[in-house]
Amino acid sequence: MSDFDIFSNLALGFGVALSWQSLLYCLIGALLGTLIGVLPGIGPVTTIAMLLPITFKLPPTSALIMLAGIYYGCQYGGSTTAILVNLPGEASSIVTTLDGHQMARQGRAGDALAVAALGSFVAGCFGTLLIAAAGPPLAGMAQQFGPAEYFSLMVLGLVASVVMAHGSVLKSFAMIFFGLMLGLIGTDVDTGAMRYTFGIGELSDGISFVALAMGLFGIAEILRNLDGPESDRSVLGSKVTGLWPKASVLREALPAVLRGTGLGSVLGLLPGGGAVLASFAAYTVEKKLAKDPSRFGKGAIEGVAGPESANNAAAQTSFIPMLTLGIPSNAVMALMVGAMIIQGIEPGPEVMTKRPDLFWGMVASMWVGNLMLVIINLPMIGMWVSLLRVPYRLMYPAIVLFCCIGVYTLNNSTLEVVMAAAFGLMGYGLMKFGFEPTPLLLGFVLGPLMEENLRRAMRYAQGDPIVFVERPLSAVLLAIAVILLIIVLLPAIRKKREDVFVE
Amino acid sequence: MKMSPLRRATCLALAGSGAALQSFAARAQQARPATPAPGAPLLDGPLKIVVGYAPGGASDRAARLLAESLKDRLGVPVLVENKTGAGGRLSAQQVKAVGPDQNVLLAGNPAIHVVAPLVASNVGYDPNRDFTPVSMMTRYDFAVAVGAAVPVREFTHLIAWLKANPEKANFGVPATGSLPHFFALMIGEAAGLKAQVIGYRGSAPLATDLLGGQIPVAVDTLDSLIPLHEAGKLRILAVGSSARLPEAPTLPTLKESGLPLVADGWNALFAPASMPAAKVQVIARAVEAAMRDPALQAKFRATRMTPVAASQAQTIKLLADFRSKWEPVVKSSGFRE
Numbered sequence: 001m002s003d004f005d006i007f008s009n010l011a012l013g014f015g016v017a018l019s020w021q022s023l024l025y026c027l028i029g030a031l032l033g034t035l036i037g038v039l040p041g042i043g044p045v046t047t048i049a050m051l052l053p054i055t056f057k058l059p060p061t062s063a064l065i066m067l068a069g070i071y072y073g074c075q076y077g078g079s080t081t082a083i084l085v086n087l088p089g090e091a092s093s094i095v096t097t098l099d100g101h102q103m104a105r106q107g108r109a110g111d112a113l114a115v116a117a118l119g120s121f122v123a124g125c126f127g128t129l130l131i132a133a134a135g136p137p138l139a140g141m142a143q144q145f146g147p148a149e150y151f152s153l154m155v156l157g158l159v160a161s162v163v164m165a166h167g168s169v170l171k172s173f174a175m176i177f178f179g180l181m182l183g184l185i186g187t188d189v190d191t192g193a194m195r196y197t198f199g200i201g202e203l204s205d206g207i208s209f210v211a212l213a214m215g216l217f218g219i220a221e222i223l224r225n226l227d228g229p230e231s232d233r234s235v236l237g238s239k240v241t242g243l244w245p246k247a248s249v250l251r252e253a254l255p256a257v258l259r260g261t262g263l264g265s266v267l268g269l270l271p272g273g274g275a276v277l278a279s280f281a282a283y284t285v286e287k288k289l290a291k292d293p294s295r296f297g298k299g300a301i302e303g304v305a306g307p308e309s310a311n312n313a314a315a316q317t318s319f320i321p322m323l324t325l326g327i328p329s330n331a332v333m334a335l336m337v338g339a340m341i342i343q344g345i346e347p348g349p350e351v352m353t354k355r356p357d358l359f360w361g362m363v364a365s366m367w368v369g370n371l372m373l374v375i376i377n378l379p380m381i382g383m384w385v386s387l388l389r390v391p392y393r394l395m396y397p398a399i400v401l402f403c404c405i406g407v408y409t410l411n412n413s414t415l416e417v418v419m420a421a422a423f424g425l426m427g428y429g430l431m432k433f434g435f436e437p438t439p440l441l442l443g444f445v446l447g448p449l450m451e452e453n454l455r456r457a458m459r460y461a462q463g464d465p466i467v468f469v470e471r472p473l474s475a476v477l478l479a480i481a482v483i484l485l486i487i488v489l490l491p492a493i494r495k496k497r498e499d500v501f502v503e
Numbered sequence: 504m505k506m507s508p509l510r511r512a513t514c515l516a517l518a519g520s521g522a523a524l525q526s527f528a529a530r531a532q533q534a535r536p537a538t539p540a541p542g543a544p545l546l547d548g549p550l551k552i553v554v555g556y557a558p559g560g561a562s563d564r565a566a567r568l569l570a571e572s573l574k575d576r577l578g579v580p581v582l583v584e585n586k587t588g589a590g591g592r593l594s595a596q597q598v599k600a601v602g603p604d605q606n607v608l609l610a611g612n613p614a615i616h617v618v619a620p621l622v623a624s625n626v627g628y629d630p631n632r633d634f635t636p637v638s639m640m641t642r643y644d645f646a647v648a649v650g651a652a653v654p655v656r657e658f659t660h661l662i663a664w665l666k667a668n669p670e671k672a673n674f675g676v677p678a679t680g681s682l683p684h685f686f687a688l689m690i691g692e693a694a695g696l697k698a699q700v701i702g703y704r705g706s707a708p709l710a711t712d713l714l715g716g717q718i719p720v721a722v723d724t725l726d727s728l729i730p731l732h733e734a735g736k737l738r739i740l741a742v743g744s745s746a747r748l749p750e751a752p753t754l755p756t757l758k759e760s761g762l763p764l765v766a767d768g769w770n771a772l773f774a775p776a777s778m779p780a781a782k783v784q785v786i787a788r789a790v791e792a793a794m795r796d797p798a799l800q801a802k803f804r805a806t807r808m809t810p811v812a813a814s815q816a817q818t819i820k821l822l823a824d825f826r827s828k829w830e831p832v833v834k835s836s837g838f839r840e
Contacts, residue, residue, distance in 0.1 A: 325714070
């Protein structure tokens with residue numbers, strides 16, 4: 001594709017995206033996305049599922065622009081609750097809680113929110129540009145990623161999650177394995193056998209991620225707060241300093257933003273766990289590159305900038321398989337494919353040629369939407385931060401309420417609300433004994449993907465495990481995992497791992 | 504897995520399966536005058552259709568398109584609710600439990616009504632005792648496709664190629680225990696292949712692996728494969744219908760390619776057993792009339808669904824035929840959860 005084509009295509013796209021109608025729906029989508037991202041528990045899947053029937057009445061381009069806006073808007077909003085109240089609404093914002101919430105506790109919520117918004121904007125712009133410039137070839141590249149490569153990537157992801165933890169290595173491993181075990185619950189993808197479901201229908205699809213995350217993070221955090229003296233609870237509101245980051249903070253964050261954007265753009269192409277891995281990978285990279293890794297987990301700005309940029313870049317590039325091939329890479333994209341079909345547009349490689357207005361209009365609107373989001377979000381930082389001054393007795397019941405609504409709306413299941421409560425108690429217990437919930441959640445998310453791809457790769461290779469080192473990409477990923485593991489374990493073995501003493 | 508009973512079931516029972524549904528689909532094309540919208544509501548309250556899958560999927564699209572038309576015919580609001588989970592079984596459990604005073608229907612399919620009760624020890628409902636068939640909505644076809652890199656252009660060549668390269672005889676299916684899974688087993692049996700059937704979590708990851716050359720062959724529903732076929736990203740070698748399809752006349756059937764296998768699937772509406780028979784009849788007549796409406800049919804076809812118009816009695820017959828054909832196949836496959 002020549003440069004001229006990109007420009008004329010983008011011109012066509014902006015012609016569509018800048019019409020008042022497109023702008024309106026883009027704004028509605030971005031606002032709605034921010035809102036549901038901020039509300040704990042209610043994610044883009046639920047929202048888009050609920051709104052889908054309404055979009056049947058809209059023109060297709062407007063409908064898709066709005067739905068896309070909800071999705072990436074949610075990535076912006078999701079960081080807000082993660083930072084302010086330590087509550088990740090989506091798997092991709094789990095890591096943001098690590099340093100983002102610590103920053104908020106130190107009164108630097110404004111810094112964290114602004115860097116998250118600006119980082120997301122940079123990442124969103126880059127991701128959009130990537131879709132426009134190289135969508136189809138990138139989709140082809142992502143397909144070269146077979147089951148063996150996926151398995152090795154998941155292994156790397158799990159090893160990386162040990163790096164992220166700042167407590168005892170042994171406890172991190174324990175949590176990862178516990179997460180893997182929770183991930184085993186549900187239907188065996190190969191044989192269809194039920195595992196640990198005890199005849200409960202809801203469990204046949206596995207434990208709900210939202211119920212687990214809301215329990216381990218949201219409810220457990222509230223229990224922990226209730227446990228402490230009352231003076232601790234209002235700590236958040238009292239120490240808030242500047243709302244706007246100083247230039248030095250931005251300078252510190254910029255390299256992390258760029259690295260996160262790059263990692264996120266690549267990993268976002270991979271269906272399934274791509275977007276989740278992106279934020280985890282970005283955090284690991286930042287922690288490993290930092291001169292003083294001990295700052296991580298205690299409010300390091302790079303720990304917010306990297307993962308937030310990564311998850312937003314991944315959110316953008318995860319559109320590539322859907323837009324160029326009609327193959328959805330996650331649940332949100334699957335809903336959007338459904339929306340296209342209902343609109344009479346057959347998702348597939350021919351959308352680009354048959355409906356260039358729709359394709360390029362959507363791509364251009366994503367850039368417009370990202371700009372809108374940063375304009376919406378920056379002035380709102382003050383408002384979000386002042387939310388922390390809301391008295392504890394009002395805010396936390398509200399959070400619990402939203403968590404319950406969010407968990408319930410996902411599958412209209414009361415059992416999942418009960419499960420969230422149980423995980424809350426469990427999370428509280430884990431916290432008391434110094435176990436971190438993040439490796440658990442990562443094990444839970446990556447475990448099933450890892451198992452599925454391990455078994456598939458082995459079946460394709462007629463049961464020969466050599467396949468994991470025979471395929472070059474897989475071998476490289478495994479090698480990185482081994483090196484990373486050695487780096488992590490060496491200091492622990494020598495009893496020099498700095499954080500061990502902090503415990 | 505017992506080889507010979509499956510093959511027997513395959514060849515005897517399935518020869519000609521699906522022909523009946525296909526003929527109903529054809530009949531639906533001959534439009535009859537639609538019943539005019541009545542002034543007074545035909546039901547005592549809103550009607551709810553429960554779909555066991557996410558919005559935007561085939562089952563959901565069928566229910567929503569129909570709901571739009573039923574609203575005017577019945578004179579009451581018609582809502583669609585998605586109760587996802589356990590491959591649609593949770594939706595069946597929910598609808599089974601509603602009382603006689605509620606107007607609730609289930610958007611059912613072979614997975615919920617035929618396969619699950621056979622392969623699972625306890626699905627929490629009895630497909631025959633707990634539900635009354637109301638009316639057919641749509642039917643759909645299955646297809647066999649290969650990735651662009653696979654050096655075959657005809658189904659018979661595929662079989663020869665897989666026999667020459669037995670390590671490549673992997674058939675990807677969108678889900679373990681789905682109709683395409685059993686169909687893939689049957690194809691492997693009938694062709695004399697030692698094929699592995701590999702279950703994915705949906706059509707999307709299966710298509711990704713097929714396009715990337717990770718797996719050579721996929722057996723899936725036609726509607727999920729055909730856009731990629733038309734774009735030249737993969738090749739559909741055969742469809743499972745009894746005759747060539749009007750919407751895809753260039754695609755040969757398996758029968759033409761030497762395998763006497765025919766299979767298709769359906770989406771139909773079911774009422775809980777508690778619903779009074781008179782009410783079931785009212786709804787069934789409205790659904791049948793809606794499915795005969797050319798405007799609605801066109802909408803179904805535009806989203807690659809084949810509308811089927813059938814009365815309640817015809818629906819019961821079609822379902823019984825379908826069940827008697829597939830039950831031995833599923834049972835003899837030895838597949839259990």
